[in-house]
Amino acid sequence: MRIAIERRxxxxxxxxxxxxxxxxxxxxxxxGIVFFMVGANPLKAYSVMAAGAFGSLYNISEVLVKAIPxxxxxxxxxxxxxxxxxxxxxxxQLVVGGIGSAAIALFLSPYLPSFLVLPLMILAGFIAGGLxxxxxxxxxxxxxxxxxxxxxxxxxxxxxxxEHLYFGPWRDPMGMGFPGTAIFPESAWLPRFPQTRVHLGxxxxxxxxxxxxxxxxxxxxxxxxxxxxxxxxxxxxxxMKTTQYILWVMFVSGGLAGLAGMAEASGxxxxxxxxxxxxxxxxxxxxxxxxxxxPTGLILVAIFLASLLVGGDQLQSVMHLPSSVGLxxxxxxxxxxxxxxxxxxxxxxxxxx
Amino acid sequence: xGQALIRMExxxxxxxxxxxxxxxxxxxxxxKIHALLGENGAGKTTLMSILSGRYRPDEGAVRVGEKRxxxxxxxxxxxxxxxxxxxxxxxxxxxxxxxxxxxGLHRPRFFLHRKKVEEKVEGLSKTYGLSVNxxxxxxxxxLGEQQRVEILKLLYxxxxxxxxxxxxxxxxxxxxxxLFATLKNIVREGRSVIFITHKLEEVMExxxxxxxxxxxxxxxHLTPNDVESRRELARLMVGREVVLKVEKKPLALGEVVxxxxxxxxxxxxxxxxxxxxxxxVRRGEIFSIVGVAGNGQSELVAAIMGLKPFSSGExxxxxxxxxxxxxxxxxxxxxxxxxxxxxxxxPNLNLLDNLILTSYHQFYQHGLFQNEAAREMRDGLLSxxxxxxxxxxxxxxxxxxxxxxxxxxxxEFSRSPKLIVAEQPTHGLDIGATEEVWMELLKQRERAGILxxxxxxxxxxxxxxxxxxxxxxxLMGVFSSEEEDWIGEIGPMMAGVKRG
Numbered sequence: 001m002r003i004a005i006e007r008r009x010x011x012x013x014x015x016x017x018x019x020x021x022x023x024x025x026x027x028x029x030x031x032g033i034v035f036f037m038v039g040a041n042p043l044k045a046y047s048v049m050a051a052g053a054f055g056s057l058y059n060i061s062e063v064l065v066k067a068i069p070x071x072x073x074x075x076x077x078x079x080x081x082x083x084x085x086x087x088x089x090x091x092x093q094l095v096v097g098g099i100g101s102a103a104i105a106l107f108l109s110p111y112l113p114s115f116l117v118l119p120l121m122i123l124a125g126f127i128a129g130g131l132x133x134x135x136x137x138x139x140x141x142x143x144x145x146x147x148x149x150x151x152x153x154x155x156x157x158x159x160x161x162x163e164h165l166y167f168g169p170w171r172d173p174m175g176m177g178f179p180g181t182a183i184f185p186e187s188a189w190l191p192r193f194p195q196t197r198v199h200l201g202x203x204x205x206x207x208x209x210x211x212x213x214x215x216x217x218x219x220x221x222x223x224x225x226x227x228x229x230x231x232x233x234x235x236x237x238x239x240m241k242t243t244q245y246i247l248w249v250m251f252v253s254g255g256l257a258g259l260a261g262m263a264e265a266s267g268x269x270x271x272x273x274x275x276x277x278x279x280x281x282x283x284x285x286x287x288x289x290x291x292x293x294x295p296t297g298l299i300l301v302a303i304f305l306a307s308l309l310v311g312g313d314q315l316q317s318v319m320h321l322p323s324s325v326g327l328x329x330x331x332x333x334x335x336x337x338x339x340x341x342x343x344x345x346x347x348x349x350x351x352x353x
Numbered sequence: 354x355g356q357a358l359i360r361m362e363x364x365x366x367x368x369x370x371x372x373x374x375x376x377x378x379x380x381x382x383x384x385k386i387h388a389l390l391g392e393n394g395a396g397k398t399t400l401m402s403i404l405s406g407r408y409r410p411d412e413g414a415v416r417v418g419e420k421r422x423x424x425x426x427x428x429x430x431x432x433x434x435x436x437x438x439x440x441x442x443x444x445x446x447x448x449x450x451x452x453x454x455x456x457g458l459h460r461p462r463f464f465l466h467r468k469k470v471e472e473k474v475e476g477l478s479k480t481y482g483l484s485v486n487x488x489x490x491x492x493x494x495x496l497g498e499q500q501r502v503e504i505l506k507l508l509y510x511x512x513x514x515x516x517x518x519x520x521x522x523x524x525x526x527x528x529x530x531x532l533f534a535t536l537k538n539i540v541r542e543g544r545s546v547i548f549i550t551h552k553l554e555e556v557m558e559x560x561x562x563x564x565x566x567x568x569x570x571x572x573x574h575l576t577p578n579d580v581e582s583r584r585e586l587a588r589l590m591v592g593r594e595v596v597l598k599v600e601k602k603p604l605a606l607g608e609v610v611x612x613x614x615x616x617x618x619x620x621x622x623x624x625x626x627x628x629x630x631x632x633x634v635r636r637g638e639i640f641s642i643v644g645v646a647g648n649g650q651s652e653l654v655a656a657i658m659g660l661k662p663f664s665s666g667e668x669x670x671x672x673x674x675x676x677x678x679x680x681x682x683x684x685x686x687x688x689x690x691x692x693x694x695x696x697x698x699x700p701n702l703n704l705l706d707n708l709i710l711t712s713y714h715q716f717y718q719h720g721l722f723q724n725e726a727a728r729e730m731r732d733g734l735l736s737x738x739x740x741x742x743x744x745x746x747x748x749x750x751x752x753x754x755x756x757x758x759x760x761x762x763x764x765e766f767s768r769s770p771k772l773i774v775a776e777q778p779t780h781g782l783d784i785g786a787t788e789e790v791w792m793e794l795l796k797q798r799e800r801a802g803i804l805x806x807x808x809x810x811x812x813x814x815x816x817x818x819x820x821x822x823x824x825x826x827x828l829m830g831v832f833s834s835e836e837e838d839w840i841g842e843i844g845p846m847m848a849g850v851k852r853g
Contacts, residue, residue: 234696
């Protein structure tokens with residue numbers, strides 16, 4: 001037998017969605033094998049995960065809590081990928097966004113009317129994340145420096161800077177040595193939905209997704225972004241201002257991740273502390289690609305991945321499985337979905353030798 | 354040499370949505386030059402890729418002598434003495450000629466006997482008139498020389514059957530003559546040559562046997578003596594009468610729309626690309642610059658279109674100079690780039706997005722997309738320019754080459770430009786599509802001045818009012834297409850020979 005790979009002329013939407021379903025099923029089967037290998041009953045493990053994620057209204061709300069930063073970080077990756085830039089610095093931009101908004105909450109809020117505190121924090125988070133992403137943006141646009149390296153490296157800079165702040169100058173003097181800033185004043189807390197930890201960040205995410213969707217497919221900016229991303233030469237032919245767009249898109253991309261950091265700090269922790277940088281920026285990359293850079297579809301993917309995170313935590317506490325099993329499941333899923341994406345664009349034929 | 358007869362019997366090959374070869378029978382006799390004639394997409398290259406082991410037939414058999422062979426790779430075919438020079442050469446650019454020629458050979462296993470290889474290559478190039486320096490690196494060679502390396506590669510492997518895919522498309526007229534002499538040398542020894550082409554004159558000049566393919570089927574097996582006229586051959590190839598001479602009436606010339614004064618510019622590596630170029634194009638005429646690809650044309654066009662800076666001189670569009678980095682007004686200049694996929698279109702976006710590329714400001718009011726207006730424009734252009742599409746929401750990459758080019762023409766001409774720059778507008782298109790493109794250009798000439806950049810002499814002679822010949826970045830001469838005694842000089846001028 002010989003295997004031939006051929007490009008499909010007309011990739012069908014049916015095949016691509018069917019493929020997505022099939023790949024999730026296959027990933028679950030593979031994950032089941034992994035559960036089996038670590039000595040757990042796969043069916044029981046999945047039911048624990050499902051119960052953990054969707055077993056009660058509170059659990060569902062916890063899924064949404066984790067989905068919020070994933071949506072924003074996913075959008076951040078998606079918008080930059082549309083213009084052919086790999087922003088894998090979401091984690092750092094999230095952190096810097098958190099720092100920016102915390103600066104307002106900690107040092108400026110006493111001098112502000114309380115209704116102004118949150119809007120200013122939102123603005124500060126967005127701008128701080130955006131400026132942080134503009135460093136690689138500028139390097140890319142002006143000097144052609146590879147943004148994959150610069151965005152990634154700036155993550156570490158941001159995280160160490162955050163640690164420096166809450167271990168050092170911004171540490172809570174009344175915190176009994178606990179590493180973290182003082183609790184924000186209440187005017188700096190994002191309102192939560194009753195009985196849950198779901199905060200207003202969910203609305204940020206949904207509004208941002210809808211806005212991006214409209215901008216990308218209905219406005220001149222979106223058209224220019226899509227043309228520049230798909231074919232920079234054609235964009236030059238049409239006299240589009242590629243350099244300017246790279247700068248703007250990087251700013252907005254970083255701003256979205258920064259907004260995620262603001263929402264985490266002001267909606268969940270009410271301070272800067274260790275739990276701020278827990279990898280949402282990286283999972284955002286997976287979210288963006290699983291949703292095929294489709295802003296509104298991305299919301300569903302983010303919720304799905306959040307349910308894996310929440311359900312995976314249950315594996316650890318209920319079944320005493322290593323927490324890395326959840327990560328294995330996530331990786332398997334990405335692997336199969338990218339595989340199905342490939343199969344929807346190409347087909348494999350077996351032919352006798 | 355005692356080469357065997359090769360027979361292809363009932364070869365059928367399907368690609369997704371296309372029947373590329375439909376039960377084709379073909380015999381290759383030793384000692385003959387076989388021409389495989391057909392339009393683009395007729396299935397010539399597919400058929401030969403099967404013979405050379407690159408593809409496998411869905412049905413049918415290949416026999417060498419009495420033995421049925423099944424190739425699963427090009428190296429299997431080489432073992433049986435069959436090798437192919439593809440249209441896009443397969444050479445390693447930073448290696449030498451000799452290294453490329455021995456690439457993939459199992460012997461020597463480890464050590465390269467460079468001297469020996471170089472001597473053998475030199476011997477071969479002397480015998481067959483394929484002059485090329487075995488120690489030169491590929492990137493410094495012209496396309497003609499690279500082609501010689503590809504042929505030497507096959508001769509070095511002692512191939513009996515050489516397949517050449519559109520070998521003359523990259524050559525100057527004099528290089529074509531040299532190639533033909535070499536091919537005659539090769540068949541004299543009992544080897545055979547298969548020559549894929551869509552150019553009738555070449556077939557008549559060199560072929561001993563002619564096979565005409567159309568839409569994946571064999572239409573005729575002929576010898577040159579059977580052919581009554583070129584028109585007859587063209588009819589076989591296309592299936593209907595082809596206008597070989599385009600009717601065009603002279604028009605009253607209007608104002609100057611493009612003028613170059615003493616322009617010079619550099620290529621990407623900073624070498625001079627064109628020197629002291631001066632000419633003017635008026636509304637109502639087609640001015641052609643003809644030359645072999647790579648003689649400074651693309652840099653010149655980039656300078657005119659404001660895509661690349663030029664170093665000295667002046668370029669005036671509608672009487673206004675655009676200096677160095679600035680660009681001419683997009684609304685009134687239509688541009689048909691040479692690279693349809695890479696620059697002219699956005700393959701992964703839909704027809705609508707592609708059609709508005711150079712006029713998109715019109716379709717966004719207050720930044721918002723005017724869907725209705727754009728769809729109306731799209732539907733109008735698709736029918737007006739006879740663009741065949743799988744469906745109206747298709748992506749640009751799903752169009753065939755000819756239809757994609759018509760889409761680009763539709764986009765550029767719909768703005769009623771007063772200046773049109775068309776770069777190799779029919780390169781790679783079949784006769785039917787070529788004709789449509791020509792007709793459109795002639796229609797546009799009634800209201801615009803057209804600068805046509807082409808390597809195809811026939812195209813230039815059919816369309817132009819005036820012709821400039823470019824060689825190594827210099828205009829060798831400019832003359833009217835009426836001056837018939839000049840026409841014979843164009844070929845030599847393209848190769849750098851000035852009339853003495």
